[in-house]
Amino acid sequence: MSSSQRKIGEFREIEKLIEETEVPQSNGRTKPIIEFSARIYAIDKNDKQVKLTIVRRGLTKNAINVNYTTVNGVAKRDQHFLFKSKSLQFVANEAKRDIYIDLIQGDDWRINHVFYVHLKVEDQSKGDKTKLGNCANARILFVRENYSFDGLPTIEFTKNNYLVTESIGWMRVCVTKSYTGCLPNGVSINFDTQDGSADAYSDYMPIKNGQLIFNDQEYQKYIDIQILNEGKDVKDQTFTLEIKRVHDPNFSIGAKCKTTITIVPDNKMLKNVMNIHRLLGHYLKKMSPGQQSWREQILNAVSVNAGDLTNATICDCITHALAFPWKFTFAFIPPPSLMNGYPSFIFALVVIGFLTAIVGDLASIFGCMVGIKDSVTAITLVALGTSMPDTFASKFAAENDDSADNAIGNVTGSNSVNVFLGLGVSWVVAAIYWAFKGEEFRVESGDLSFRQVKAALIRLKPIEANRSA
Known part of the structure; x- marks a missing residue:
């Protein structure tokens, strides 16, 4: 066997070992997925089309065929946008592809008018394990811009806190940009994780000076964080994710500049779900219209403020x-x-x-x-x-x-x-x-x-x- 053939064989063995042991790739993912680059894309009345980006994460050595299709929401096809259903082929090592959806100008767009673009895998080579990601369905939304006290559009987290189980593997934090216009040059932010009761490298993989870039009409994007499973029955643990800097003087950091992630053991998560179920039934019973008996109805009728005299x-x-x-x-x-x-x-x-x-x-x-x-x-x-x-x-x-x-x-x-x-x-x-x-x-x-x-x-x-x- 020649030296070149031996090297090719060794290279294939290394690739197979990477797949089996799930060694993280440069983008932080181990299992290959394909999805949109953002959860929500924002448009305004002057836009003629909306640009979406399909991205692949993890191993991209195989070719794959996908299809995207527009779906009605409050915004309707042939009234607000032109229907489109098209197949794409990603060649080996191709990580992203831009697609365009034509909009109908002059129509009566209103706040929260939305339609969707659904992504699905059509054909993939034998042995390819690429799956659809959590953002396989993108929303195209007509939104109202929000500004800070200084009159600048803001970038902030969508939620103040997240609750995840320790066996989730990867969790996703959403970031929203309030500006709806197109950004040809993009706007980037830097973010860091900070330990709370959770320890870096033990409970989660830390991120230092991470970067997230909003391109074109991307309105709500996401940050993926790897959660490590210790396999121990411990109490709840928390850490925070904070936006440190926005690299654009025309944007400011919003009020939700920090979000808290709580890691809950799997068995405790089940207990929390059961408690929520019981409380939900209790409060739904309290919220049910009317009283249960004539006595309750009469007492409620003759009492001021349903008997709550203190308030x-x-x-x-x-x-x-x-x-x-x-x-x-x-x-x-x-x-x-x-x-x-x-x-x-x-x-x-x-x-x-x-x-x-x-x-x-x-x-x-x-x-x-x-x-x-x-x-x-x-x-x-x-x-x-x-x-x-x-x-x-x-x-x-x-x-x-x-x-x-x-x-x-x-x-x-x-x-x-x-x-x-x-x-x-x-x-x-x-x-x-x-x-x-x-x-x-x-x-x-x-x-x-x-x-x-x-x-x-x-x-x-x-x-x-x-x-x-």
Whole structure:
């Protein structure tokens, strides 16, 4: 055997040994993975396309074929972006590849509009162990820029703390750049790990003067830290990761410049999960609407601030005094825990109908006393009392939603229920009653259409205010 063949054989044996023993590569990874370089890519209204980077980590000696596909989110294909599904081939030792997704300009982009790009492995050579990383699904997000007190965009950690198990192997810390514009030259930061109760090289692999670079439209990136498993049952251990410097005078370090990583033993993590499960069930039971019995309902109705007199305010006392007749009346409705809530639902509808009839009669009597027509009373006093809850519901929906679709649905839905159920059911019952009497049931239309149009216009005001804002 020649010396050159002997060297080739030795080289292959070394490569095989590296794979079997998982010796870390220059990028810190042992097992080969492929994923996007960032979790989130940010765009603004002036962008014509978004640039994403696919990276390979670990051993890259084999060729591999991958496919990426755009997927709808709140942002839709052919409305906000052009659909794209394409296959790529990474040749041996190729570590990264840039891809581009075309955006549709002039569309109505709103805050938190998002769509996704999914990555998957199509074909790989025999023996290749490349897997998809945690960032195989990238988000393209339209975000609002955040600035510090000095007016500069910030770079900071996404969370103040992380909880991991000692057997996790690698954990990932996310870093967010608040600036949404494209950075052709990039902006880099330096970061260090610092010991707490956890010891470097014993509980985790330390990082000194580490560097993370934000390129182009990368908005949220990640830092990988290796967690070492001692195999001992010890108490929780912590260490910190801190951003030391930003190499760009146009950026500043945000408030979350330091994050704490807590390493929990595996058996203790299971106990924590069980405790969280028990507490979650307890608090969900506390948060369930309604009371469990008539006694609890009556006590809650006659008590100020649900019995918490220590924290009760004067406003709570006044509100309780004004609402006491209604609270006490509704306290006798069957509790929701009885027969899956069906009696509560039926009796609540009956009581609401009874109170509505009383309110209508009182409004009619008041109008008769002051000389106001029933039609005027109906579109003022009665309409105000029945429409105010829907008006505020539409207002809150218009303020909190991106598109105000829920507010419009509430306007049309509440009016439809009022017309088709409120009027329809009562008229059907009346028609059946008078049919048995042998008489015709007739209702004059009057100005019913005027009332419905006015109610719809009143409820649409908060929606228009939200759109103009």
